[in-house]
Structure formats: C-alpha cells, structure tokens
Amino acid sequence: MSNSIIKITVLLLFLLNLLAGFIFMNEGLFHYDAVYLARAVENSFRTGHLEPAARGRYGSVLINSLIYLPFFILHQDADFSIRLSSVIFHALSITMLFLFVYELFGDFIQALFSGLLFSFVPFYFSPNTYGKEHGMSVFFVLLSFYLLCRWQRERSYFLLGLSGFFLGFSISVKESVIMLVPLYFFLLFTFLPKDRVKTKVFLAAFVPFFLVFLVLFFSYLKHEFFRELFIRDVFCSEFLGPCSYMLQKAFKDLTKSIPKLLFLFSVLGAILMVQRRRIPLVLFLCLWFMLIFFYGNMASFAPRYLDVVVIPMLILAAYFLSRLYEKSKIISTALLIYFVSGMLIFVYPTLSFRHRYNSEKQFALFVNQVTQKNALIITMDDAIFIEYYGKRKTLSHPVNDRAKMHDFVRAVSVSLANNIPVYVTGSGFSYDQKKFFWDIMTESYKLTLIGTQFCEDYHRPELEPVRYDHHLFRVNFLKP
Numbered sequence: 001m002s003n004s005i006i007k008i009t010v011l012l013l014f015l016l017n018l019l020a021g022f023i024f025m026n027e028g029l030f031h032y033d034a035v036y037l038a039r040a041v042e043n044s045f046r047t048g049h050l051e052p053a054a055r056g057r058y059g060s061v062l063i064n065s066l067i068y069l070p071f072f073i074l075h076q077d078a079d080f081s082i083r084l085s086s087v088i089f090h091a092l093s094i095t096m097l098f099l100f101v102y103e104l105f106g107d108f109i110q111a112l113f114s115g116l117l118f119s120f121v122p123f124y125f126s127p128n129t130y131g132k133e134h135g136m137s138v139f140f141v142l143l144s145f146y147l148l149c150r151w152q153r154e155r156s157y158f159l160l161g162l163s164g165f166f167l168g169f170s171i172s173v174k175e176s177v178i179m180l181v182p183l184y185f186f187l188l189f190t191f192l193p194k195d196r197v198k199t200k201v202f203l204a205a206f207v208p209f210f211l212v213f214l215v216l217f218f219s220y221l222k223h224e225f226f227r228e229l230f231i232r233d234v235f236c237s238e239f240l241g242p243c244s245y246m247l248q249k250a251f252k253d254l255t256k257s258i259p260k261l262l263f264l265f266s267v268l269g270a271i272l273m274v275q276r277r278r279i280p281l282v283l284f285l286c287l288w289f290m291l292i293f294f295y296g297n298m299a300s301f302a303p304r305y306l307d308v309v310v311i312p313m314l315i316l317a318a319y320f321l322s323r324l325y326e327k328s329k330i331i332s333t334a335l336l337i338y339f340v341s342g343m344l345i346f347v348y349p350t351l352s353f354r355h356r357y358n359s360e361k362q363f364a365l366f367v368n369q370v371t372q373k374n375a376l377i378i379t380m381d382d383a384i385f386i387e388y389y390g391k392r393k394t395l396s397h398p399v400n401d402r403a404k405m406h407d408f409v410r411a412v413s414v415s416l417a418n419n420i421p422v423y424v425t426g427s428g429f430s431y432d433q434k435k436f437f438w439d440i441m442t443e444s445y446k447l448t449l450i451g452t453q454f455c456e457d458y459h460r461p462e463l464e465p466v467r468y469d470h471h472l473f474r475v476n477f478l479k480p
Contacts, residue, residue, distance in 0.1 A: 168212025
C-alpha cells in the first residue's frame with residue numbers, strides 16, 4: 001500500500017474519532033481522577049513545577065499542562081482542556097492501533113478494520129469523553145509497540161531506543177500499563193534471530209525503558225507500590241486472585257457491549273493464523289488477552305479496565321474479517337458495519353445524556369447556589385467535585401473507626417459553634433458499613449433536607465449508568 005494512502009487513512013481515522021469525541025464530549029469532568037488531574041494541571045501553573053495527579057501520573061500532568069497552556073493564557077480553568085486532551089488522545093490511539101497492526105501484519109484491510117472496531121468500544125470510548133487518561137496511556141503503549149515493529153523493518157537502534165522510552169513513559173500516564181511490559185519484550189524476542197540473542201539489541205530497548213522506570217520509581221512510584229502493598233487504605237485496589245468472583249463480572253462486561261459474533265470471529269482469526277503458521281503472533285495476542293486475569297480480578301474493577309484487554313481480540317477478529325474480505329468484500333464490510341454500529345448504538349443513549357448533563361458537576365453547582373460561601377460540606381467521593389465546581393470547603397468522615405468518629409463530631413460541633421454553616425450530602429453516608437457515621441450524626445444533630453438533585457454514580461459508569469436522587473441536608477445542633 002502506498003504511503004499516501006496510509007497517510008490519508010490515518011488522517012481520516014483521526015478526524016472521524018475526533019469528530020465523534022466532540023459530538024459526545026461530556027458536559028464536564030466525570031470522574032475523581034479527571035478532576036484531580038485538572039486541579040494538578042492548574043496548580044502546576046500556579047507553583048511553577050509539576051503537581052501530582054491521582055497516584056502521581058506525572059506524564060499525564062505534563063502533557064495536559066502543554067495542552068492547557070493557551071487556556072491558561074486566556075485565564076480559563078482546565079476543565080475543557082482535560083476533556084479535549086482525552087478526546088484527542090482517543091483519536092490518536094485509534095490511528096496508532098492502525099499503524100501498529102499495519103506494521104505488524106503488513107495488511108492494510110486488517111489494520112483499518114482493527115482501528116474502526118476499536119473506535120467505539122463502549123468501555124473505551126466512554127471514559128475518553130469525560131477526561132480520563134485511558135486514551136493517552138493506550139496511545140503511548142501502542143506507539144512503543146509500533147516503533148518496535150518499525151525497528152524490525154528498518155533495524156534502526158534509534159527507533160528501538162525510542163520505543164523503550166515511550167514504553168516507560170506510558171507508565172507515568174497510567175501505572176497499570178506496567179503489565180504490558182513483558183509483552184513488549186516478548187514481541188522483541190520474536191523479532192530477534194532464532195540462532196542467537198543479540199545483547200546490543202536487547203540493551204537498546206531495555207536501557208531507555210529502565211532509566212525512565214527508575215526515575216519514575218524513585219520519584220513517586222515506590223510510594224504508590226508501598227501504599228498498595230502495605231498500607232491498604234480505602235483508595236487501594238486489591239488483587240483478589242486469578243479466578244475471583246470479580247472475574248465473572250469482567251467477562252460479563254466484556255460481552256455485554258460487544259456483539260457476541262465478534263468473539264467467534266476472534267477465535268476463528270486465531271485458528272486461521274495458526275493454520276498459516278503465524279504462531280508467534282497468535283501467542284503474543286493470546287498472552288495479551290490473558291491480562292484479563294489481572295485487570296478482571298481487581299477489587300476496584302470497572303469495565304474501562306478492559307480497554308487494553310480488548311485490543312488483541314479485535315486484532316484477531318479483524319484478521320478473520322480481512323481474510324473474508326478477500327473472498328467477499330460486501331459480506332466483510334457489512335459485518336464490520338454491523339459490529340461498529342452495534343457498539344455505537346449501545347453507548348449512544350448514555351453518552352448523549354452526559355453530553356447535555358453532567359450530574360456531578362450540576363450537583364456541585366447546586367451546592368454552590370444553596371449554601372453560604374463559608375459553608376462546610378460533609379461528603380465523601382463527591383468532595384473533589386464540590387471543591388472544584390462548587391467552590392466550597394469539604395470534610396470527609398473517618399471510615400469504620402468509632403474513636404476517630406468522635407473526634408470528627410467534635411470538629412463539626414466547633415464549626416457550628418463558630419457560626420460556620422455545615423451541610424452533609426447523601427453520598428456523605430457512604431463508606432459506613434458499620435453505621436458509625438449514620439448513628440453519630442442522627443444522634444448528635446438535626447438534619448434538615450435542603451434540596452434534591454438528579455445524579456449519577458461515576459465509579460463504574462461505562463456500561464450501566466446508576467442514577468439516583470442526591471440529597472443535601474443542613475446540619476444543626478439538636479435543640480435541648
């Protein structure tokens with residue numbers, strides 16, 4: 001295929017996904033991590049040095065700071081620029097998948113079909129409309145894989161070193177992609193001569209990656225690893241084992257929004273590749289898919305965790321469709337349209353609604369309207385939205401700790417005694433399995449309903465929106 005056609009295809013894929021991203025862009029930031037990132041970017045400009053996002057993720061902060069620069073000059077906040085970045089990198093990741101598959105297989109149709117299939121996978125497209133970093137992390141992983149394939153063709157040590165660098169950098173965008181590092185080196189070894197392993201080649205890829213990883217590890221990742229392994233606070237995510245109850249949910253979510261026929265085509269694609277003696281690539285893609293046993297067994301699992309897991313499945317399905325295309329262009333194209341439109345139809349109602357109404361943002365604005373400027377809002381996971389959009393100070397209660405709860409109540413009482421208005425949100429009663437917070441609040445204070453706002457839970461919003469009425473209560477002393 002000529003370079004001009006490749007370039008035109010890349011441009012069209014990018015523009016298609018960019019347009020779709022703008023059409024469905026969320027009204028605001030719709031996840032804790034997204035708001036935390038926006039605040040980190042804004043604080044980076046205020047302080048003059050990079051501020052951490054959730055779990056550090058300094059690479060994401062750096063790139064988003066560059067995108068935010070013109071908005072900063074115009075005295076705007078980072079809300080829109082974070083969502084814009086998310087949409088842009090979604091589009092870039094699709095084009096990078098096309099280039100990677102084309103470089104790996106040398107098949108234009110398979111590469112094109114892979115990109116189109118990945119474009120509207122609901123649990124990948126959705127997070128990239130409200131400011132999450134999934135598109136950016138996938139882009140840099142695929143970029144490192146693509147450059148590795150380019151090295152295999154051109155034998156340029158510069159490209160190989162660059163691929164190792166971007167592999168390391170991808171971890172600074174989203175630390176969980178570290179699980180793809182073994183796949184990178186597996187792919188590297190499949191490209192090496194079978195009779196010997198060239199140390200120089202290995203070092204050219206490994207050294208840049210390792211240096212970047214060392215910088216990340218000693219600057220902040222070691223603290224994140226320590227917190228995950230030993231501190232185990234409420235923000236940590238536990239690995240539940242290779243076959244936990246959560247894995248069943250992961251497979252269910254994987255099949256819920258993707259046409260089931262596509263899974264059959266993935267299996268047929270793998271069988272066809274084995275028949276054509278492309279066993280190393282089949283093994284590479286199968287090992288890649290096996291990451292579902294890691295991501296799907298996390299206690300905090302959400303469908304968006306499957307974004308990197310679904311890629312090899314789509315590549316295999318595209319391989320089968322491309323072979324079918326050789327025999328019947330009409331049937332193959334019709335099946336592609338069926339798959340892509342099916343996924344888009346599935347996700348359309350949710351994204352269309354959120355394009356018009358971001359419930360977390362609107363609830364925070366509601367709090368801003370009905371509370372005083374010096375008010376203290378007791379809440380939990382909504383705190384960052386209320387601080388960012390509502391411009392109110394928040395307070396979170398201790399989790400399942402009765403001793404600390406009494407200290408918390410004393411702090412609330414001091415605020416009330418100093419004539420500081422105190423409110424509590426309905427979500428403020430979450431993380432209260434033992435009902436310590438509920439009991440102590442209802443026993444110590446009078447709660448008066450101020451208002452209710454239609455809201456939506458943001459924790460796992462990719463496939464099944466959870467909508468509810470969110471209440472705001474005024475907190476006062478009980479009358480003697």
